[in-house]
Amino acid sequence: MQRRISDFGSDVAFGEVSKKLKEHYGIEVPESGIRLTTLKHAEKLKQIRDAELGCIESQAKACIISETDGSMIPMVKSTEDVRDKRKNKTFLYREARLTLAHEKGSKTPVFSATLGDVNEAGRHVVHCVKVVGINSETTLHCVGDGAPWIANQMEEQFGANATYLIDFYHVCEYLSAASVVCAVGKEKEWLEEHKNLLKASRASQVLLSLLPYRESEKISDEEAPVRMCYRYIRNRLHQMDYKTALDKDLPIGSGEIESAHRYVIQARLKIAGAWWLEKNAERMLALRTARANNQWESYWKKAA
Numbered sequence: 115m116q117r118r119i120s121d122f123g124s125d126v127a128f129g130e131v132s133k134k135l136k137e138h139y140g141i142e143v144p145e146s147g148i149r150l151t152t153l154k155h156a157e158k159l160k161q162i163r164d165a166e167l168g169c170i171e172s173q174a175k176a177c178i179i180s181e182t183d184g185s186m187i188p189m190v191k192s193t194e195d196v197r198d199k200r201k202n203k204t205f206l207y208r209e210a211r212l213t214l215a216h217e218k219g220s221k222t223p224v225f226s227a228t229l230g231d232v233n234e235a236g237r238h239v240v241h242c243v244k245v246v247g248i249n250s251e252t253t254l255h256c257v258g259d260g261a262p263w264i265a266n267q268m269e270e271q272f273g274a275n276a277t278y279l280i281d282f283y284h285v286c287e288y289l290s291a292a293s294v295v296c297a298v299g300k301e302k303e304w305l306e307e308h309k310n311l312l313k314a315s316r317a318s319q320v321l322l323s324l325l326p327y328r329e330s331e332k333i334s335d336e337e338a339p340v341r342m343c344y345r346y347i348r349n350r351l352h353q354m355d356y357k358t359a360l361d362k363d364l365p366i367g368s369g370e371i372e373s374a375h376r377y378v379i380q381a382r383l384k385i386a387g388a389w390w391l392e393k394n395a396e397r398m399l400a401l402r403t404a405r406a407n408n409q410w411e412s413y414w415k416k417a418a
Contacts, residue, residue: 116151117414119143123152124401127385153397159413160400163226168240172247177218179364180243180256180276181371182235182264184209185379190389205389210379210399211235214371215242218255218364225378225406227399229392236267243272250275255359257368259284260346265353280353281368285312288346289320291339296327313366315357317347378406 118139122131131148135141186207213235214223224245226238243254254276258264265278289308290301297304311320321344329338347354356366382388382402383395390398404410 115139115141116155119148119151120155120401123148124156124398124405125382127388128152152401153394155413155417156394156397156401158417159404159409160397162413163400163404166241167226168237168244170241171244174249174252175217175247176251177253177255177364178215178243178246178248179218179370180213180215180239180254180268181368182211182213182239182256182258182267183368183371183375184211184261185375185384186210187379187383187395188389189392189395191392208392208395210383210395211238212371212375212379212403213239213242214374215239215246217246223370223374225374225403227379227403229396229399232263232267235263236271239267240271248275253277255279255362255364257281257365258371259368260350277355278353279355279359279366280350282312282356282366283369285347285354288339288343292324292327292343295329295340296324312354313356313360315355317351317354321347321351374406378402 119131119135122134126134128145128149131152132143132145135143135148187210189206189208191204191206192202208229210227210229211232212225212227214225216223224242226242228234228238248254252275254268254272256264256268256272256276256278257280258268258278259281268276268278286305286309289312290305293301293305293308308320308323311317311323324340324344324347327340328344329341331341333341335342359366379399379402383390383398404413
């Protein structure tokens, strides 16, 4: 029965599990018991993951794709020395950093996630890549948004083995905003032209096109879309070699990790009304990634 409780508890709110158990098995289990059971097994999965982190290596692959992204999840903190636990609670959001890796052409990624800092997130990136299989001859193709910590971790962890590409569609959001100023009445045509320049790895030409329309530094960033676009591209020119990636049939967008955030993390940790203690959120991240990695069955065979 613990397996069934944890099955449901990993996917839906603990309060909803009671209804499902009653509906499917005709038994009643209090919500507190469901929470304790699910989190107990989530903690065991976290311990297994922590012990394995960075220690599993597979036969090296020729090319690995790695994507990393952050997603904000709702958290709650309470003052420990307050007698009434309903008071002095602080509600906030914390970034859960999710990473995936898989061999080029594979549809089966390896996932890991953490609420830790950027260095901890880097350890999870390394773990996923090692599980897929890397050596000095492996080409590592990384894609992510403009968050500097992602690119920095890729360089720090993998050095010359890795190339890092800014998510193409993220750059295009800046271009789209700039088009309203640069091409009044012809925004779509201008945007398409400059997308094609980016795909041809001609970002420097895009900068030249933006230059005459840059707003004054006296104007706030919120009212200066061209200046923001120019700055964003200028600071990341070395991360925009889209032509090489396209020629090698490698992704130029980070849609895979963005989609994974929705079905691996957000589908459970961001459901309506859910606010998590940090230790419980970390446990549930381990549980959710274990299920995404198809480790659920093997865990229960060992736990039985």
